[in-house]
Amino acid sequence: MTLAANAAAMKRLQAVRPNWRDVRFARDVLGLPEHTLLHAGPPYADPCRPSAPVLSSAILCCIYEGWAADEQTAAQLIASGRVKLVSAQSYEVVTPLAAVISSGTALVEIADGDGDAAWSLLGSGAGPQIRFGSRDPAVIERMKWRDKVLAPALAAALAAGSIDLIPLARTGLDHGDDLHARTTAASVALRDVISPRLNDPDIDAMLRQTPLFFLTLWMAACHLMMSAAARDADPSTTLVVALAGNGIDIGIRLAGRPTHWTTTVAAAPAGPRIDPSVLTPAAALTGDSGVIDAAGFGAQALMLAPEPAAAFEPWLPPDWRREQACLYAGVHPCFADLRCGLDAASVVSQNAAPLAAIAMIGADGRSGLLGRGLFAAPVDLFATAVRSLNP
Structure with missing residues (x-):
């Protein structure tokens, strides 16, 4: 029954045609209540005590939203539960690394032709970012520019028509992207489409200088595909529709039981550092972007991406090309x-840990981005999830 159920889920996944349709605010599209912040990964056991990087991002977001005047007050709001931290995926949102989403946050809206949609954070260029989980006050100024300047300009550009992401992703893969650790070519292809619709040279320059701009769009696109796989799925379906961490726990969801998170304590990704002299420990797996790898890109596309593959080579297991391919159900x-x-059933039967290319951020909640990361998800997690389909 599992093979037939997985095949049916794969057909639904393959039928999705993700388009970048709009830029919208969380309060409008999600109905997100005030004093609520969405975070990556499974729900926290204690939402008042998030991981240090997520806490830092949440503190900055509280200040940005005007809920607190300083870091101490913001920390008290979170610790008391007056500001609530909720898993983003419960709202069909995926968010990168330690980024949190408030009601005033601008989101990219990725939609299929049948009206289904998913959302992720609107990127705002190179430099300080909410997703890196630091206390850098420059992040707040960048958020203001994102929501007040960038979001309206991109929304106006998209009013001329949505943008099909599949050809852009294909272009990326054909030119050395894995679509997770590297999205350079896909971002260039996206800029080529949207640049003629822009009137602000600063925004065009930002797109030109941001090789990872395509990332959050592709996160939402992969989430949309995986949500289709889970729609009306047979309870025996073992396709993984979420692979994410909240900085404390790693969690997965299976198509056969899509609202249920199976979790375990998360380890940290490992990989090359931007500055090898910075010895700050990396945070435990943080971010929703593992959905890209679960869909079949990211670490699963490194054979097409020589630059990130070479960077990750010391951390890749022997025979990773053959081993990883055996864990996937089909071909798009x-x-x-x-x-x-x-x-998940193949992960268990092959006893092989699936890989995901998720960046490293500082565990101290201060250091921010440390470098590229590679994460091997524990086989036992998938075994527990498969058993949960037949309690």
Whole structure:
């Protein structure tokens, strides 16, 4: 029954055509209540005590929203529960690394032709970022520019028509992207489409200087595909529709039981550092972007991406190309050179840890981005999830 159920889920996944349709604010599209922040990964056991990087991002967001005048007051609001931290995926949102989303946050809206949609954070260029989980006050100024300047300009550009992401992703893969650790070519292709619609040279310059701009769009696109796989799925379906961490726990969801998180304590990604002399420990897995790897990109596309593959080589297991391909259920017609659809049952039967390319951020909640990261998800987590389908 599982093979037939997985095949049906794969057909739904393959039928999705993700388009960048709009830029919208969380309060409008999600109905997100005030004093609520969405975070990556499974729900916290104690939302009043998030991981240090998420706490830092939440503190900055409280100040940005005007809920607190300083870091101490913001920390008290979170610790008391007056500001609530909620898993973003419960709202069909995926958010990168330690980024949190408030009601005033601008989101990219990725939609399929049948009206289904998913959302992620609107990127705001290079430099200080809410997703890096630091206390850098420059992040607040960047958030203001994102929501007051960038969001309206991109929304106006998209009013001329939505942008099909599949051809852009294909271009990225054909030119050395893995679509997670590296999205350079896909971001260039996206700029080529949207630049003629822009009137602000500063925004065009930002797009030109941000090789990872495509990332959050592709996160939402992969989430949309995985949500389709889970729609009306047979309870025996073992496709993984979420692979994410909150900085404390790693969690997965299976298509056969899509609202249930199976979790365990998370380890940290490992990989090359921006500055090898910075010895700050990396935070435990943080971010929703593992959905990219679960779909079949990211670490699963490194054979097409020589630059990130070379950077990760010391951390890649032997025979990773063959081993990883065995964990995936099928092939997407637009990406025939890759396997897609991570299958938890195959992870268990092969006893092989699936890889995800998720960046490293400082565990101290101060240091921010440390470098690229590679994460091996524990096999036992998938075994527990598969058992939960047949309690």
